[in-house]
Amino acid sequence: MKFTHDVIVIGGGAAGLTAAGGCALFGLKVALIEGHKMGGECLNNGCVPSKALIGAAKRAGEAREATRFGVTLAPPQVSWSGVRQHIHDAIAGIEHHDSVETFEEMGCEVFTSRARITGRQSVEVEGRTLTAPRIVIATGSEPLVPAIDGIDTVPYLTNENLFELPEQPGHLVIIGGGAIGMEMAQAFRRLGSEVTVIELNKPMGRDDPDSVAVVMEVMREEGIRFVTDKATKIEGGVGGVTVHTDGGEAVVGTHLLVAVGRKARVAGFGAEEIGIAPGKNGFATDARRRTSVKGIYAIGDCRDGPRLTHVSGYEGSNVALEIVTGLPTKVDFRALPWCTYTEPEVAQIGMTEAEARAQHGDGVTIVKEEFAENERSIAEGYTKGHMKMVLKGKKVLGVSIVGKNAGELLLPFTQMITGKSNTFALGSAIISYPTRSEISKAAAFSAWEPTVFGSLPKKYAGLVAKLRRTFA
Ligand SMILES: Cc1cc2nc3c(=O)[nH]c(=O)nc-3n(C[C@H](O)[C@H](O)[C@H](O)COP(=O)(O)OP(=O)(O)OC[C@H]3O[C@@H](n4cnc5c(N)ncnc54)[C@H](O)[C@@H]3O)c2cc1C
Numbered sequence: 001m002k003f004t005h006d007v008i009v010i011g012g013g014a015a016g017l018t019a020a021g022g023c024a025l026f027g028l029k030v031a032l033i034e035g036h037k038m039g040g041e042c043l044n045n046g047c048v049p050s051k052a053l054i055g056a057a058k059r060a061g062e063a064r065e066a067t068r069f070g071v072t073l074a075p076p077q078v079s080w081s082g083v084r085q086h087i088h089d090a091i092a093g094i095e096h097h098d099s100v101e102t103f104e105e106m107g108c109e110v111f112t113s114r115a116r117i118t119g120r121q122s123v124e125v126e127g128r129t130l131t132a133p134r135i136v137i138a139t140g141s142e143p144l145v146p147a148i149d150g151i152d153t154v155p156y157l158t159n160e161n162l163f164e165l166p167e168q169p170g171h172l173v174i175i176g177g178g179a180i181g182m183e184m185a186q187a188f189r190r191l192g193s194e195v196t197v198i199e200l201n202k203p204m205g206r207d208d209p210d211s212v213a214v215v216m217e218v219m220r221e222e223g224i225r226f227v228t229d230k231a232t233k234i235e236g237g238v239g240g241v242t243v244h245t246d247g248g249e250a251v252v253g254t255h256l257l258v259a260v261g262r263k264a265r266v267a268g269f270g271a272e273e274i275g276i277a278p279g280k281n282g283f284a285t286d287a288r289r290r291t292s293v294k295g296i297y298a299i300g301d302c303r304d305g306p307r308l309t310h311v312s313g314y315e316g317s318n319v320a321l322e323i324v325t326g327l328p329t330k331v332d333f334r335a336l337p338w339c340t341y342t343e344p345e346v347a348q349i350g351m352t353e354a355e356a357r358a359q360h361g362d363g364v365t366i367v368k369e370e371f372a373e374n375e376r377s378i379a380e381g382y383t384k385g386h387m388k389m390v391l392k393g394k395k396v397l398g399v400s401i402v403g404k405n406a407g408e409l410l411l412p413f414t415q416m417i418t419g420k421s422n423t424f425a426l427g428s429a430i431i432s433y434p435t436r437s438e439i440s441k442a443a444a445f446s447a448w449e450p451t452v453f454g455s456l457p458k459k460y461a462g463l464v465a466k467l468r469r470t471f472a
């Protein structure tokens, strides 16, 4: 069979762009098909607009603080249209990274229409049939809209329309206290909206509870109300919405944001018809991201598994590597990092304490260092939070950090968890003073402290001192 391409990639989000760009840079003939906006969820409705909004909210939050270090700022005046403009400027500043032109320059043939899979090696787009021995599905996910009584009768928000909102909510009710719910709750509160979060379980349930407790306290102090209950019924209309919960509470607000997770995009483009097996929420794949149909991969948000931009990018480069080299390339999530951009940030890599204890029982030890002891944090007055290192012996299994810019501190632990570095290397590294990274060195060194200052080294030091006193 003569193929039109070496690989066809469906979806131009973080996953598809990385796979397509990777293959094209190795000289393969790549078709990249995006049916909506290049850059996908992250650029257009996800990470970028949410972090831009958080940036604006931080500025308002700082101005809201009482006098700090002898400096008083004027109370913030928030113009929602100005905030929205900043969000759009941020997207505009980044979108060239993901543009059609950029990917054409890399060597991809880019189609800006919806694709339909018509066979194991064929895809239809713009009336053409493309063929390739490898197809990569990277169709992403969309907001999960729960089957709550009345939801279809009210004008609810999701991440798909939140950043286009014409007015700032007076009182934003958020269903879901996950990553979106928590980030958006704090951002809107800081911009001046009333905010209530309704969460079924514990907010940020995947994170270490000690980290979450720190951020919850801050958010409560800032005036966010948390309702621990299940949203069961919704009623209202434009400008007024009431969410009833299982426990009988009626939460009244002006706007409703639904943030209860994602639904993988697996239907409507031919995947079922050719028999690609679904999983729980997304295509079922193996560790190489192969679907049940030979030659077809599924990566990023559209398959069962963690849904994060860097995970989509990682799987995109893995699959590109496998296609380019012909060698199996498995995902390895031992050192999976994630960060929730609340203030303070909640960052995690590898196992939480609870996960480590479930797997290794009493073999796990914990080292905890507080930012209140970190000299840069003290000097700058941001002492909230801590770093918790989860160890088995001297090997790092995971790290949970809550604190200012916590996400920036994760990097060295990637190397440690995967065995490319170790606690001794970090514990003995030279680190600029004063930096918040000193907390990482302190935690790593703590793992060695009992050994370094143990009885044997003391005996040795004593012997050296005795010899010196005798012979010097
Ligand atoms: C509000 C919000 C904030 C977030 N913040 C963060 C964050 O701070 N950090 C982080 O790591 N992650 C964050 N995420 C998650 C992150 O956005 C996603 O994990 C990531 O964007 C998924 O990338 P993807 O390429 O797998 O899918 P997508 O970005 O969804 O891309 C899939 C693309 O496929 C296209 N497509 C679908 N079907 C077809 C078809 N038949 N033909 C052609 N094209 C098709 C779609 O139009 C879409 O552009 C956030 C998500 C949200 C919603």
Ligand SMILES: NC(=O)c1ccc[n+]([C@@H]2O[C@H](COP(=O)([O-])OP(=O)(O)OC[C@H]3O[C@@H](n4cnc5c(N)ncnc54)[C@H](O)[C@@H]3O)[C@@H](O)[C@H]2O)c1
Binding pocket: 146, 148, 175, 176, 177, 178, 179, 180, 181, 183, 198, 199, 200, 201, 202, 203, 204, 205, 229, 230, 231, 232, 258, 259, 260, 261, 262, 306, 307, 308, 338, 339, 340, 341
């Ligand atoms: N900083 C980041 O990395 C970041 C930021 C935003 C989003 N994201 C990604 O986007 C995706 C979606 O985020 P999300 O916050 O929508 O999902 P999520 O899965 O993080 O959280 C959803 C929350 O909704 C709760 N919930 C479900 N049904 C409910 C009900 N009926 N009533 C009350 N609560 C209910 C769940 O218990 C859960 O805590 C995630 O995959 C996340 O990884 C990442």
